[in-house]
Amino acid sequence: MNKISIYILLILLYLGFSKGTFSTFKDEFPLIANESAFSSYFKEQDPFSIILLDYIETGFVIKTYIHKYKIIWPHGESQIVIARVSKEFFSKHMDNIGLSIFRKNSKNEESFTPLPPFAMFVGDPFYGHWSGKGNKEWIFYPIYSHLVSSIGMGEIKINWETYKKMQIYLLKNNPFYGLNNEFGTRGNLTKVMFKDYQFSKNIKDESFKDVLLKLIRNAPIGK
Amino acid sequence: MNEIFDKLLLRIFVAFTLCIALLVYRFVHILLHPTAKQHLIKKFYPSQNPADTLYLFGRIVGLTIIFSGLYFNIENNFIHALIVFFIQGMAVFVIYVVSVYVLESITLYNFDYSDEILRRKNMSYATIIFTESICLGLIIKTVIGVANGVITNLLFLWPLALVLLGISVKLFHYISSLPFNKLLIRKSMCLGFSFSGYILGATIIIVSSLQQQIVSIEGHVFQVFLKILLSIIILPIFLKGIKYIFRLQDDLLSDGSNLDIKAYHNFNEENDSGNDENLPSLGHGLYEGGIFFTACFLTSVVTTHILFGNFYPNF
Numbered sequence: 001m002n003k004i005s006i007y008i009l010l011i012l013l014y015l016g017f018s019k020g021t022f023s024t025f026k027d028e029f030p031l032i033a034n035e036s037a038f039s040s041y042f043k044e045q046d047p048f049s050i051i052l053l054d055y056i057e058t059g060f061v062i063k064t065y066i067h068k069y070k071i072i073w074p075h076g077e078s079q080i081v082i083a084r085v086s087k088e089f090f091s092k093h094m095d096n097i098g099l100s101i102f103r104k105n106s107k108n109e110e111s112f113t114p115l116p117p118f119a120m121f122v123g124d125p126f127y128g129h130w131s132g133k134g135n136k137e138w139i140f141y142p143i144y145s146h147l148v149s150s151i152g153m154g155e156i157k158i159n160w161e162t163y164k165k166m167q168i169y170l171l172k173n174n175p176f177y178g179l180n181n182e183f184g185t186r187g188n189l190t191k192v193m194f195k196d197y198q199f200s201k202n203i204k205d206e207s208f209k210d211v212l213l214k215l216i217r218n219a220p221i222g223k
Numbered sequence: 224m225n226e227i228f229d230k231l232l233l234r235i236f237v238a239f240t241l242c243i244a245l246l247v248y249r250f251v252h253i254l255l256h257p258t259a260k261q262h263l264i265k266k267f268y269p270s271q272n273p274a275d276t277l278y279l280f281g282r283i284v285g286l287t288i289i290f291s292g293l294y295f296n297i298e299n300n301f302i303h304a305l306i307v308f309f310i311q312g313m314a315v316f317v318i319y320v321v322s323v324y325v326l327e328s329i330t331l332y333n334f335d336y337s338d339e340i341l342r343r344k345n346m347s348y349a350t351i352i353f354t355e356s357i358c359l360g361l362i363i364k365t366v367i368g369v370a371n372g373v374i375t376n377l378l379f380l381w382p383l384a385l386v387l388l389g390i391s392v393k394l395f396h397y398i399s400s401l402p403f404n405k406l407l408i409r410k411s412m413c414l415g416f417s418f419s420g421y422i423l424g425a426t427i428i429i430v431s432s433l434q435q436q437i438v439s440i441e442g443h444v445f446q447v448f449l450k451i452l453l454s455i456i457i458l459p460i461f462l463k464g465i466k467y468i469f470r471l472q473d474d475l476l477s478d479g480s481n482l483d484i485k486a487y488h489n490f491n492e493e494n495d496s497g498n499d500e501n502l503p504s505l506g507h508g509l510y511e512g513g514i515f516f517t518a519c520f521l522t523s524v525v526t527t528h529i530l531f532g533n534f535y536p537n538f
Binding site: 060 | 452
């Protein structure tokens with residue numbers, strides 16, 4: 001029994017001392033257990049929108065779930081935040097890359113429905129106006145033109161039809177992936193809008209076949 | 224063609240330089256054993272005393288292991304390279320001789336070279352010295368490599384490595400059930416092999432822990448201790464695993480009864496008939512030494528050969 005106690009003590013000592021030395025995830029990564037943690041972490045009074053840029057699951061037995069967010073401040077520069085999240089929160093948002101998963105408006109009203117990244121700004125007369133007739137298009141005011149690049153819109157235009165559909169989904173509290181599912185993890189627009197921010201760019205994922213071929217090609221005998 | 228021949232001549236010259244270094248060591252060796260001075264100056268006949276032969280070659284091999292870590296850089300000037308090599312060689316001698324003295328003071332403080340080697344021809348003693356010399360050679364070579372020519376690093380890492388090795392030596396009686404002093408007096412090769420395997424295994428762990436890049440001394444020392452702690456955690460898995468996989472049984476008493484270590488340690492020399500039947504079997508020493516050495520080797524694979532890469536991404 002003594003030996004077991006000493007062994008457990010050694011393991012605890014090792015884990016304790018390693019935490020500061022070998023820890024891959026810095027202490028400043030906040031833990032976001034669920035959406036309600038956003039308001040406690042971001043205490044600013046200004047309205048903001050949180051866009052989920054990417055996620056990653058690491059670890060062999062003990063898993064760690066990481067989210068990467070872009071915080072869009074209409075009156076300031078956007079901010080990239082990496083956070084550890086709970087397994088449930090991670091699973092909940094697996095289809096929501098590129099979507100705004102949290103919004104707080106000027107009236108301090110919070111919204112948790114996953115919607116396209118422009119959800120908070122389009123339709124609000126404070127940020128722009130509708131132009132044209134019939135299927136109108138949204139135009140930002142020049143002072144908020146920086147939002148176009150912040151939310152990754154580029155040349156993409158938001159039309160009235162998309163906006164109306166989005167409002168219906170918002171009322172029902174359902175995620176909205178666009179009229180043709182162009183937003184979200186599998187959306188073709190998402191791949192264009194946020195490709196520079198994603199983790200997967202930096203992490204090479206080799207198939208088992210590639211690994212075997214590499215082994216055979218590098219073999220010194222019988223090449 | 225001139226260049227190739229010139230290079231060959233240079234290599235032959237360096238070979239003679241190394242021989243001169245060994246010659247210098249022979250006289251430095253006398254400092255360690257002033258009582259055996261006459262013996263060391265005379266011609267050496269290896270067949271006369273195998274224990275002495277083993278002892279001497281342990282020292283030589285240990286020293287040559289350290290020399291294998293030195294480099295002869297003649298890029299700028301051959302004479303400068305020779306002077307630098309001479310200085311490095313002297314430093315190596317001092318470090319090696321002091322290390323040997325310190326380690327033998329810890330391990331074999333009850334024993335004397337003239338007594339055990341020259342008079343009693345104790346092969347067990349010689350085996351232990353042989354292994355300790357090789358272990359010191361490996362450790363000092365690693366320390367010199369890690370220090371990378373920085374004197375302050377060397378002066379810090381070398382005592383650290385000696386302390387770690389000294390602690391390992393002292394822990395032998397917790398790992399092995401063999402009474403060290405009693406069996407060494409009885410020239411038991413069982414002890415020789417058991418201790419040799421143990422100290423070699425401990426050396427492998429110390430060397431693998433020391434082999435890390437130095438950013439700062441404090442950080443490096445911390446990393447060394449952390450790696451040793453990790454090795455201590457992993458080691459029992461292999462110790463138990465190897466015994467279980469190969470169904471090895473610890474049969475210290477030849478009649479197969481349960482070990483009564485206290486009775487064995489209370490072995491009374493007055494009752495001892497002096498024959499080898501009372502000594503543990505050679506196989507037991509090989510078993511203890513072999514299993515510890517193997518487990519340490521495998522532990523060093525786990526602690527140093529796992530490359531995490533991007534498995535845990537850095538952001």
